[in-house]
Amino acid sequence: GQRMLDGRTILITGASSGIGAAAARLFAAEGAAVMLLARRKERLSDLVDEISLAGGRAAMVTGDVADERDVERAVAATVEDFGRLDAAFNNAGWAVAGVPLHETDNAVFDRIIDVNLRGVWNCLRHQIPAILATGRDGAVVNTSSVAGHQATGASAAYVAAKHAVLGLTKAAAAEYGELGVRVNALVVGSTRTELMEEVLEGTPALEKSFVERSVQKRMADPTEIAQAAAWLCSNRASFVTGAAMQVDGGWT
Ligand code: NDP
Numbered sequence: 001g002q003r004m005l006d007g008r009t010i011l012i013t014g015a016s017s018g019i020g021a022a023a024a025r026l027f028a029a030e031g032a033a034v035m036l037l038a039r040r041k042e043r044l045s046d047l048v049d050e051i052s053l054a055g056g057r058a059a060m061v062t063g064d065v066a067d068e069r070d071v072e073r074a075v076a077a078t079v080e081d082f083g084r085l086d087a088a089f090n091n092a093g094w095a096v097a098g099v100p101l102h103e104t105d106n107a108v109f110d111r112i113i114d115v116n117l118r119g120v121w122n123c124l125r126h127q128i129p130a131i132l133a134t135g136r137d138g139a140v141v142n143t144s145s146v147a148g149h150q151a152t153g154a155s156a157a158y159v160a161a162k163h164a165v166l167g168l169t170k171a172a173a174a175e176y177g178e179l180g181v182r183v184n185a186l187v188v189g190s191t192r193t194e195l196m197e198e199v200l201e202g203t204p205a206l207e208k209s210f211v212e213r214s215v216q217k218r219m220a221d222p223t224e225i226a227q228a229a230a231w232l233c234s235n236r237a238s239f240v241t242g243a244a245m246q247v248d249g250g251w252t
Contacts, residue, residue, distance in 0.1 A: 004234045006031035009082040009134075011074060013065050013123060014092030016043035018193030019143070022222035023089055023229050028056030030230055035078040036060040037070075038092065057082070065092045065119030066111075068126075075126040085130040087139040087233040090123045095147075097199045097206075101156040109157045116161035117168070124172055128181060136180030141232045142169050144185045144244065146251045153209075154199075166244050173242030182241035184232045189213075189248025191220040215250030 010027050014020035016038035027034050028051045036044050036058060044060040051058040059081045063070025078085050094115040096108060120142050131138035147154045148162035169185040176183060190196065190210040196219070200207050211217055228247045231237055 003029075003031035004230055004236060008086040008233070009033045009035070009078060009084050010233055011035045011037065011078050011085060011088040011123075011127065013037045013071075013074075013088075013090050013119070014143075015047065015060075016040045018195060019188070019191060019222045019225045019229075020089070020091045021047060023091065023226040024051065024058065026223060026226045026230055027089075027233070028058055029054070030234075032087075032233075033057035033082045034059075035074060035081065037063055037065070037074040039064055065090075065122060066114035068122045071119075071122040072126050075130050079130055079133075084134040085127060086134055086137070087131070087141070088123060088127045089141045089143075089229050089233060090120045090127075091141075091143040091229070092119055093143055093145075093195070095158045095195060095199060096155050097201060097203075098153050099155055104155060104157060108155075112155065112157040113161050116158065117164045120165055120168055124168070124183075128172070128176060131181050132176075132179060137235055137238070138176075138181035139233045139237070140172065140181065140183045141229050142183070142185045143188060143229075144169070145188050146190075146246075146248050148185070148187055149244065169244070170242050177241055182232075182237065184237070184240060184243045184245060186225065186228055186232070187244050187246040187248060188225055189220060189246075189251045191222055191225055193222055213251050214248065215252060218249065220247070220249060 015036035061074040145162040173183040
């Protein structure tokens with residue numbers, strides 16, 4: 001039968017590991033042509049090879065989402081290689097473990113904001129025109145977090161940035177709804193990725209508390225988050241916009 005993302009071209013940021021890499025594999029398996037953006041070249045090229053070998057369509061651009069020129073280049077490369085941009089999964093993000101606010105370096109605050117918030121801003125600015133030029137069933141999915149609607153014990157800068165991603169998502173949804181671009185956010189719960197490994201850093205108590213806060217008493221596999229992103233990027237979600245979709249195992 002028809003696959004969920006047949007005929008769609010999707011840009012994925014933060015595609016070199018974790019949720020983004022899982023999304024790249026899944027979206028390609030569901031029929032999308034995927035453009036992968038992240039900083040680590042080796043990781044991306046291995047993933048492009050893997051997807052191509054499996055019969056999918058993938059290409060890559062290395063770059064930093066905090067740098068507008070890199071994002072602009074990735075959007076241009078997508079249109080050049082695949083002829084269109086239907087959707088984007090703005091997933092790149094970075095967190096540090098709970099350093100007290102008053103002990104956080106301003107440079108760390110700046111970087112957290114630049115990657116998690118300005119990164120999404122840069123993406124929207126450059127993706128929206130390309131999506132509008134493609135057609136009237138566009139979709140953007142931004143990765144927020146349970147830290148995007150409550151203080152989770154993550155760093156205050158990260159909590160602020162992920163809250164802002166939800167605000168930006170709603171604003172963009174309101175502006176572009178009538179023009180045919182849906183904009184949604186994923187409220188992601190604890191997921192087993194490299195980022196999570198870094199945040200836990202062998203702290204069994206923190207790991208236990210994250211597991212306990214899910215009513216399912218476990219963390220997610222990255223593919224479980226990617227499944228929701230795939231659906232939101234697809235036309236199956238044609239009347240869903242401005243939503244903050246919780247994919248958090250029932251976080252309490
Ligand atoms: P990973 O560290 O596994 O993946 C993060 C990805 O983002 C990597 O591909 C990394 O690639 C990329 N990335 C980081 N910084 C930049 C940058 N400046 N420019 C371009 N790419 C960048 O973590 P996750 O998969 O867990 O994280 C994905 C998203 O999910 C993030 O937004 C995170 O905040 C969010 N999230 C994760 C949760 C979890 O429990 N894991 C919970 C809630 C939200 P590279 O280093 O090659 O650039």
